[in-house]
Amino acid sequence: MKTSSPLSKQAARSRVPEIITGCIIVAIYLLVFVLEQVVSPGSMLFSVLKKGATYALVAASMNLLNGFTGLFSLGQAGFMLIGAYVYSIFTIPVEVRHSVYQYYDGGIIQHTLPFFIALILGGIVAAIFAWLIGLPVLRLKSDYLAIATLGFAEIIRAIFQWGFLGPITNGSNALRLFPNFDSMNIRQGGDPSAPVSIYFSTTSAFIIAGICIALIFMLVNSTYGRAFKAIRDDEVSAEAMGINLARHKMLSFVISSFFAGIGGGMLAMFMSTVQAKNFTSGMTYEILLIVVIGGIGSLTGSIFSAFLFVACSEWWLRFLDNEMFLTPPAKIQFIVVAIAIIAAISLLTYFRNRHASPKKRKRVYLLTGIADVLLLGWLLWFQFMGGYQMPLLRNGFRSVVFAVVIMTVVLFFSRGIMGTKELPDLIRDIGRSGQNLYHWLCGKRGTGKSLKGGANDV
Amino acid sequence: MQTVLPYLLSGISVGGQYALIAIGYTMVYGILRLINFAHGDVFMVAGLVMVYLSASLPIYVVIPLVLAITVTIGFIIERAAYSPLRSAPRMSIMISAIGVSYLLQNLALYITGGMNQMYPNIPFFTESVSIFGATTKRVTLVTPILTVVLVVVLVWLIKNTKIGMAMRSVATDYETSQLMGIKINSVISFTFIIGSFLAAVASLLYFSNYTTVIPTSGAMPGLKAFVAAVFGGIGSIPGAVIGAFTIGICENLIKGLDSILIQTGIIQQGLGLTTFSDAFTFALLIVILVVKPTGIFGEKVTDKV
Amino acid sequence: MSESILRVENVTMQFGGVVAVDNLSIEVNKGEIVSIIGPNGAGKTTCFNVITGVYAPTNGAVYFADEKVIENHPQGKMKTMYKGQNAGKYTSVATPTPDRITNLGIARTFQNIRLWKSQTVFENVLIAKHMRRSSNLITAALHLNAKEERAMRDEADHLLEILNLQDVRNEPATSLPYGQQRRLEIARAMATHPKLLLLDEPAAGMNPQETKELTEFIARIRDEFGLTILMIEHHMDLVMDISDRIYVLDFGRPIAQGIPSEVQNNPDVIAAYLGVEEEEDA
DSSP, X not given: XXXXXXXXXXXXXXXXXXXXXXXXXXXXXXXXXXXHHHSOTTSHHHHHHHHXXXXXXXXXXXXXXXXXXXXXXOOHHHHHHHHHHXXXXXXXXXXXXXXXXXXXXXXXXXXXXXXXXXXXXXXXXXXXXHHHHHHHHTTSOHHHHHHHHHHHHHHHHHHHHOGGGHHHHOTTSOEEOSOOGGGGSEEGGGOXXXXXXXXXXXXXXXXXXXXXXXXXXXXXXXXXXHHHHHHHHOHHHHHHXXXXXXXXXXXXXXXXXXXXXXXXXXXXXXXXXXXXXXXXXHHHHHHHHHHHHHOTTXXXXXXXXXXXXXXXXIIITGGGGSOOBXXXXXXHHHHHHHHHHHHHHHHHHHHHTTTSOHHHHHHHHHHXXXXXXXXXXXXXXXXXXXXXXXXXXXXXXXXXXHHHHHHHHHHHOTTTTTTTOOHHXXXXXXXXXXXXXXXXXXXXXXXXXXXXXSSOOO | OTXXXXXXXXXXXXXXHHHHHHHHHHHHHHHHOOOOTTHHHXXXXXXXXXXXXXXXXXXXXXXXXXXXXXXXXXXXXXXXXXXXXXXXXXXXXXXXXXXXXXHHHXXXXXXXXXOOEEXXXXXXXXXXXXXXXXXXXXXXXXXHHHHHHHHHHHHHHHHHSHHHHHHHHHHHOHHHHHHTTOOHHHHHHHHHHHHHHHHHHHXXXXXXXXXXXXXXXXXXXXXXXXXXXXXXXXXXXXXXXXXXXXXXXXXXXXXXXHHHHHHTTSXXXXXXXXXXXXXXXXXXXXXXXXXXXXXXXXXXXXXXX | OOOEEEEEEXXXXXXXXXXXXXXXXXXXXXXXXXXXXXXXXXXHHHHHHHHTTSSOOSEEEEEETTEEEEEEOOOTTHHHHOOSSOTTTOOOOXXXXXXXXXXXXXXXXXXXXXXXXXXXXXXXXXXXXXXGOOOOHHHHHTTOOHHHHHHHHHHHHHHHHHTTOGGGTTSBGGGSOHHHHHHHHHHHHHTTOOSEEEEESTTTTOOHHHHHHHHHHHHHHHHHHTOXXXXXXXXXXXXXXXXXXXXXXXXXXXXEEESHHHHHHOHHHIIIIIHHHHHHHO
16 A cells, blocks of 8 residues: 555645735724724715625525525525514613513513623524424425425514514514614713714624624534535435434524524614514525625625625615706716617627527527617617606616616626635635736746645636 | 304405416426516516506506516516526526516516505406405405316316427426427426416406505515415416415414404404414415425326426 | 345335335345346345435345344335235334444445535545544534544545545546546545445446456455445456355346356356356357
């Protein structure tokens, strides 16, 4: 038998990308902290960052289940609801409970827990529910599992709104007056009415989400995470290699729900009020779309796309919801830009379908042609006959544009932003192309790929 | 009897409407193994089209137009969002379906400006009739009859026509059918056309009863109809119909359970069980999936489409 | 005679009305290499699936290291449909899931290669080490099991080296040529520390050179790791070369068994299966 050191292969793998990743993360946290001290706290930026951090955690938890374990579950909103309720029920200060539970005599729970214990408790309760529901439904096949978990979320929503449980859940009324992210700001002398000395609300959201996501990341890269991926790739051979399917699926489901519960608690902190009717299946769909955009099976992608999603829907695309009037020069600019976009899309379609079958090509070209003629005709009409109001822009247009963008991603870029790569992989790739470029510039092409013994070259 | 009857009647009526939607789910699932999450939204869009068209056109023109437009929408959705993903993993198609649902709801929100839209009166449907002493709209009585007629026609169609045979064949074995020269794409399109047509009919009946259309009107009936399809055994048309009636009736009885119990003197005070009328459906779903995942008619292969 | 490690006793496997395996009994002794041969559809892979717990047999029992691990008898609808023998002989039910069986020390490869597609060669072997972990969820997730993790990785690398796969260590598993994928399946199965290794057509799709290497390799791992090997194979050279004993199946029924030379000359076997092979050899 050959007896060379098995480690000789591994040693070649460079740790530099991991170190760079660490530096990037530290820099982001510092930046957020500094921004919070500098920029006015009412800025939309912080609202986006806080909600983004919350959604990033929930998306990461969903990715653990859907992306890494291959279980298509749509129960996320239900577990978030549980987390949000548990958090808020246990953190409303005793002295204001009467005004919150005004129809239920102040409720029956008269204890207040520190916020982080309540958050974790929310996660634990969500995990317990997940365990109960997981016993029957995890045996189901992909789409049946999806619909069963979706149904479970609806049941949870009904239970929490049930008047009978009002003394605990406040029925269909909102829970409020519990500590939110703004309560994390450090005030002089700890007096809640004193001015803020150090702003900490956004940073605290980042810290909570960051710790949780780091835990998910470490789990995914442990031997358990590898077992999850084996289940995703092939259940039969995973079981044949001694991986207990029921146990591991349950683990993944329970852990995912635990973090979804914490995410729900964070959402409560973000919104400052909690009401069961807000945790609809629509919320689950949004999170699923975040996961898809980021890349199913990439935590980095989920984080990135959560912030992108929240920023677009709450902030950057907001202008699409407002009516806008154009000055005559601006109108011409608009028309020029519109024509440029139409031309670009038409050309793209042309090039994409150049090598398609003649029948398909003919059909695509015909459809594109008709669309072009219609759009250009309409633009001409708008230029000479239309008024000066920016077309289409009014309340709700943002969501339409957004939905169209999402459909485009789903249909044409199904691997999402990151595919299954994480940040260190991305840096490794960039490093490799950088090296190749360097060597190419120096006239020694193609040697970059042997320098880092990491993943195979494309 | 007097206390139960109104709930029973509206249960049967809603059940019929769910049945028409459920057929769309069950047929699409039978062929593509896809939960068409957008189907409920197609149903909602049919309602909105009716609202907008009837503002300017007489009702007898509008109804056929609504059916035609809904069918076209169903067809386009299949071609644009599902057919490019034929060879993709099943999760991707389901995500695409969720995306379409999201798009349709947002589009509806944009067009309506978020306002509740009043559904127009269809004269024959909305007149009041009284039956065994309970007063109700005529649509309540029309629905079950129309449902049964349509289902019979559909089953006949599937059993006896060439396209019906092709559909059964595709449902049994996708690849082999393709090899045997069946034009898969037209069969799938046809399935979506039938499904959307029935959803449009269902929307005429449903909204005549509930009178307002909002962008999320389709979500709940859609999900319930899907549960009905699963309950009856997905792929089976009679199963979907029976499941839909079961769910419609149970749901309405639960809605009325408090007042029924109070009137019969069993309890003194409401239990607030109305909240659970929606949740019941899903509880039923989980129970059926656990006890008999194939649904009540799941094993009969002959009726599969 | 040495001690028995696997005993399949009167196993019948019936799917609806079709009897795939009919009253089959197999005995494998420690340290042996035993082959199951037979024409296509003879029930060989079904037999593997019963031993590894993928299917619960309709009737019969399986013993591993003299302990009963699988037992079943016709129940429910099967009671009236059952066509096999020995009805009533088995009364208790033990149908462990495949992972339990693997845990006892039986590992297998698949006829239609089932590697984990998105993972590299190394990861495929590493994942299979998961079963023999000693760390729990918390220590593993918090990466407190560095020592074990290192041991796992070293062992995985060691296995790759034995199977001569270290050059493709970081390639995606499915990018390998067929023969290497089969070897990777063996490496993966061995990573679970089996006592008994079930190989389902290990040489399928291999060229003569690779087959020859595989033959030597199978004999070598038997000796070095103290393994017992039960395999299904169609390459007669390989089977005749290294098998201690051979079972021949046809239509789910055992038609012959014995040492290679006996089987080779058995008229039933020649009639059912080996006839063509004999002529070629002669």
